[in-house]
Amino acid sequence: MARYAMLPSPMAGHVNPTLPMAAELVARGHHVTYHLPEEFRPQAEAVGARLAPVRLREPHGYRREPDPVARFAKVPMWLAAEAEDVLPHVLRAAEEHRPDAIVYDMTCVWGRLLARLRSGPAAMVVGSYVGNDHFSPVRTRHYAAMKEHLVSGFAETGRVVARINARHGLTVRPQELFARDEQLVLVVMPRAFHPAGETFGEPFRFIGASLRAEARGTSLCPPVPPGRRLAYVSFGTVVELTDAVLSALRGTFDGTGWQVLLATGERAVDAAALPGHFTVRRSVPQLEVLRRADVFVTHGGTNSVMEALVHEVPMVVAALAPEHAITADQVEQLGLGTRIDPDKLDAAGLRSAVGAAADNPAVRRALAAMGRATREAGGAAAAADALEKLVAR
Structure with a gap:
């Protein structure tokens, strides 16, 4: 029996892929603790995990941006800013629950920092793309469109990281916060779908889809008339x-x-x-x-x-x-x-x-x-x- 600390970013699209993993671990006799805001308690408890609640200063802060590219760029900056307050709480919870492994989402800044502050194994869950010499998402033309938005928020993120480093005795650079370089990197897609997927070896493990269970036959599915x-x-x-x-x-x-x-x-x-x-x-x-x-x-x-x-x-x-x-x-x-x-x-x-x-x-x-x-x-x-x-x- 092992204890896993699960730290997805507090957004449905980042939490959902971890829930089937947690359910599988619980079914095998392990303990899983989620570190998420209170609104995610039903999802955590539904898979047999417990919740150690965290509080955000500005829940869904990225939604202030109406432009979709700016909004996408704002997510990591928002999470870095929240980490200043959230990290001390997850550190205290980890001292109490003493996890054997930390499992954090690719954008969860406080999860990454927790893994740096505690000894023991850590894994990252990546719900998008990873990089190597053959392919990297940040080298695509699509990410180039975010450059101006990233530059505009980088100075404040740097100040936040400096304060976190000073408080916790770290030497993390802002550009290291979102690197896909953990001991184990779980990529939630099949290798065949990922660009240059055949070129990725350890520590990357392509697991395909991580599907959450849903009841069949729900009335929310509309009837489809004959011929449609x-x-x-x-x-x-x-x-x-x-x-x-x-x-x-x-x-x-x-x-x-x-x-x-x-x-x-x-x-x-x-x-x-x-x-x-x-x-x-x-x-x-x-x-x-x-x-x-x-x-x-x-x-x-x-x-x-x-x-x-x-x-x-x-x-x-x-x-x-x-x-x-x-x-x-x-x-x-x-x-x-x-x-x-x-x-x-x-x-x-x-x-x-x-x-x-x-x-x-x-x-x-x-x-x-x-x-x-x-x-x-x-x-x-x-x-x-x-x-x-x-x-x-």
Whole structure:
């Protein structure tokens, strides 16, 4: 029996991939403690873990940025600023619970610093891309778009890190906070999907999708009338649904034989203003929906794309943030669907992209192969195997 401290960043897209890992560890007799704000207690306790609550000064601080690229760039700066207050709390909790291993998310600054301040093994969970001499996300043209936003916030992040270093006797540089260089790096995608995936050796372990359990047969899934297909549309929790996307969706699926399920997230949408074949929900049980969907229109979030791959659903990716744009490139290059420029999104273009994804036999063949690779990578069980070996070293 081992004790694991689980420190994902306090955002749903970063917490969700860790929950199946925690459930698997608990099922094997281990103890898992999550260090998250109180709002995540139900999720932690549902998988048999306990919660050691932390308090943020500005929950969801990145959402102050309306521009999607600036918002994406703001996430690490927000987490670095929060670490100044959160780190002392997780240090005290770690002294109390005495974990055998620390498991932290790639953007969780206080998790990384905790791993530096305590002896013992540590693992990083990466819900996007890793880098080496052959590929790095920061060397892509998509990340170049963030440069001005990163530079504008770098000075304040440097001051925060200097204060943390002085308080805790560390010598961490700001640029080291988000390096993917831990003793074990769990990458939540199949090697075959990652750019230059075959070039990554230790400490990287590609586990495919880490899927959370959901009840089947929920009433939130709309009935699909005979002769219609189900189009599922979701833009996640960090990227908001824009007016341009809503306008394009209305025209795309009008009279085309589709039943549309639209998950709106934080965006308020007047369902009455949409055609009758649209069903609008703030959130849905995504795995259950993807089991039934014929096409998935998405912003390209890694979790969503991995879940679509497991169920072999053709995708149309309208990426608004740099990381998602890399995913859109991969979906297109690997023949798993189509990508569309969100800045040029209109009904005609989206209708064409949906048809190219949903009606192409080559897409179905590519999805079958990638779906198999995603499932066979092992998921949460493979992650638990690697974490047990890490502790046993």
